[in-house]
Amino acid sequence: MTTQYTIVLIAYVSESRIAAEDDFWSRATAVIELTDAFPEEALLGLADFSHVEVLFLFHQVAEEKIVIANRHPRNNPDWPAVGVFAQRAKSRPNRLGSTICRIISVSDRRLTVAKLDAIDGTPVIDLKTRDDSVSASSTVTQPQWTHELMRSYWSSHSDK
Amino acid sequence: MTTQYTIVLIAYVSESRIAAEDDFWSRATAVIELTDAFPEEALLGLADFSHVEVLFLFHQVAEEKIVIANRHPRNNPDWPAVGVFAQRAKSRPNRLGSTICRIISVSDRRLTVAKLDAIDGTPVIDLKTRDDSVSASSTVTQPQWTHELMRSYWSSHSDK
Numbered sequence: 001m002t003t004q005y006t007i008v009l010i011a012y013v014s015e016s017r018i019a020a021e022d023d024f025w026s027r028a029t030a031v032i033e034l035t036d037a038f039p040e041e042a043l044l045g046l047a048d049f050s051h052v053e054v055l056f057l058f059h060q061v062a063e064e065k066i067v068i069a070n071r072h073p074r075n076n077p078d079w080p081a082v083g084v085f086a087q088r089a090k091s092r093p094n095r096l097g098s099t100i101c102r103i104i105s106v107s108d109r110r111l112t113v114a115k116l117d118a119i120d121g122t123p124v125i126d127l128k129t130r131d132d133s134v135s136a137s138s139t140v141t142q143p144q145w146t147h148e149l150m151r152s153y154w155s156s157h158s159d160k
Numbered sequence: 161m162t163t164q165y166t167i168v169l170i171a172y173v174s175e176s177r178i179a180a181e182d183d184f185w186s187r188a189t190a191v192i193e194l195t196d197a198f199p200e201e202a203l204l205g206l207a208d209f210s211h212v213e214v215l216f217l218f219h220q221v222a223e224e225k226i227v228i229a230n231r232h233p234r235n236n237p238d239w240p241a242v243g244v245f246a247q248r249a250k251s252r253p254n255r256l257g258s259t260i261c262r263i264i265s266v267s268d269r270r271l272t273v274a275k276l277d278a279i280d281g282t283p284v285i286d287l288k289t290r291d292d293s294v295s296a297s298s299t300v301t302q303p304q305w306t307h308e309l310m311r312s313y314w315s316s317h318s319d320k
Contacts, residue, residue, distance in 0.1 A: 004166050004167065004169070005166070005168075005169060005217060005283070006164050006165070006166050006167075007254045008164055008165075009163050009164070009165060010245075010253055034245075035163065037163075037228075038253075041229055041230045042228050042229070042230075042244050042245050043246060044230045044242055045242030045243055045246035046242075046243065046245060046246040048302075049246070049302050049303065050301040052245075057165060068199065068202050069199060069201055069202070070202075070205070080205060081204070082204055082205030083206065085203055085206060085212075085286075085287040086203060086204060086206040086289060088288050093170055093198075094167045094168060094170070096215060096286045098213060098258065125256065126252070126254055126256045126258075128245070128256075129247060129248055129302065130302070131306055131310065132302065141209070142208075142291060142292065143205075
């Protein structure tokens with residue numbers, strides 16, 4: 001059985017921030033620009049949605065950093081040691097990131113979004129419209145440690 | 161610049177349905193089982209969450225079916241022709257699927273979920289915990305056609 005699969009990079013992130021840090025993703029906007037392999041019309045109609053789901057690669061994570069056994073998120077002993085698939089840490093198999101972003105504008109091959117937690121140069125592998133019926137917008141529960149972990153995620157340094 | 165990326169398949173779907181159809185995903189549950197490459201503890205802690213985000217491959221979509229220009233979703237002329245990244249159609253570059261599912265149980269390497277729209281044998285490429293802060297659970301708007309498109313998606317044939 002095949003256990004690998006090859007994907008193409010469909011776009012790249014720019015006008016975001018340069019450094020990979022865990023927190024403080026307060027920058028207003030980022031740009032996602034399709035590669036030349038895709039026509040401008042691949043984004044046609046996207047501006048009618050408020051949000052887009054961005055699938056991307058944590059491309060700066062080194063292979064040897066990927067942990068598949070359980071560990072304390074961010075190595076914080078106050079939080080339970082959990083498996084890699086019970087967290088959203090970037091040091092994960094396949095290094096895939098997924099964030100639902102607010103759409104600011106769509107122009108030519110460029111999509112400008114708010115709240116994208118990906119640095120400049122990040123390769124994007126898919127864009128999907130965010131749909132209520134597959135997003136479990138209600139009845140969600142998650143452990144307390146995840147709220148603590150995300151406390152400074154979308155804030156600026158000065159909010160510290 | 162590299163334009164391709166190789167990913168590993170981390171799990172497979174079973175106990176779902178056999179045929180790829182667009183609608184009627186009412187089956188109660190499906191099972192996601194990690195491959196031997198991953199220890200049971202990779203799922204440790206997941207049962208403390210109500211929902212998991214499942215990234216998978218629409219592996220039965222043939223290369224020649226992939227459309228990157230705009231088209232009417234499901235070829236329905238009543239809905240606007242939109243670009244491939246303004247819809248969630250399975251015939252898309254990289255054939256990636258993404259659904260947030262309710263967690264029923266976690267046991268050994270097996271995760272049982274509700275509302276997974278993936279057929280038996282579907283390769284899974286990531287599992288992430290569903291987190292309110294990256295899921296845009298409020299203030300979402302989407303065009304009317306998407307609600308119409310999804311009308312029978314989670315129902316059974318008999319609800320028709």
